[in-house]
Amino acid sequence: MQPEWRVLADADALVERLAAALCAEAEAAIAARGVFHLVLAGGTTPLALYRALADRRAGDARWHVWYGDERCLPADYPERNSVMLEAAWFAASSIPPENRRPIPAERGAREAAAVYGEWLEGVGDFDVALLGMGEDGHTASLFPGHGWGDAPDSADVLAVHAAPKPPPERVSLSAARLNRSRRVWFVITGSGKRKALLCWKNGETLPASVVRGKLETVAWLDAAAWPVNE
Template sequence: MLRWHSFTDGAHLEHAALNMIQDAAQTALTQRGAFHIVLAGGRTPQRVYGALKDLTTDWSAWHIYFGDERCLPPDNTERNSLMAADAWLDHLAIPPAHVHVIPAELGGEAAARAYSQTLAGVDAFDLVLLGLGEDGHTASLFPGQDWGETQTAPAALAVSNAPKPPPHRVSLSAQRLSNARQVVFLITGTAKIPAVTAWQKGDPLPAAAIKPAAGVDVLVDFAV
């Protein structure tokens, strides 16, 4: 089930995303005492993360994961983990042990194995944030590649031939991203309209492989 939320501009979309994160966190902390969130990369999430610094919550009960990562050194500015740290995580009292960075500097295969082990004891994520590429990719799951949709797929996949640089990456599999209480896509820019249209038509895109039981909320800053 896809629930489409259309906004007049990116600022309104980001405000709605912030509210969704806040609500999901409050529900998880009240019901389960911890909040497990998967972060997306990109400029739109970066602005949302920056706004999260002002949120009043029990940061010690947050657990941070990443939907994908580029196989680059930890201090490379293209790393999703560094972006999230600079925009948000380094400014708050989240225990370092609760920030589960993908060790992509080890190389795709080794990092995917290590992250699958990290996630082995984690139940359903409370919230997964994702973006959408112009080709319909999400996280680092690209068209024409293995998305890890089966129940036996590993939690994390090594990607060795991504069509956009760098080619070597690690991505959570579609089945692991789908194991979530809530999934929210943040999509900005009219260049994404063809991919959204293809998704709406039912084309076999990587984004369409994310199928949590509760359905998916898709936030866009254009009419759908």
């Protein structure tokens, strides 16, 4: 099942459109249910988006933010997703600290996965899951050749060992838990992603391709990533 492919002229145009769309979706969710549950992508690609959300003063006490994955590094390590997000967005937001739920990956993959799974108990479908995609087609910390937790009875959170990119120990939401999202939005930029996107377009099974939103799945792309001539 293919996502909706939304190709923007460049990364700046993508960030502007996506930030507006995310804020609109938050308003709709809050109007309908009084709360907005958002899963955040890690890594460096979405940082421009998070800075744009900071500029918009996006987020308040009705927003609840979760993490798609985290590296098992010290809690204050600069390359932790939680550290990058605090600097890029949360420090300038009105989202209360208790609504910002980083994965406690400093405890190690197995313990952190168990703890985060407990935190998610009783939490219903996410409103939006923001995800990236690597050059190998991985998303969150679900890598080719590793278990993706895509069976319906999979645990919500996976301990990832021997990941093919450092650090090897990680924690990730499972594909099954990500599939309990109303909307799944991928944020993909740069020419290095073209090969994986072509595989996805051609129907190959990748970690990214098994994650689907209940209402919609959208791949937000810049023109550099889109394999238009392939």
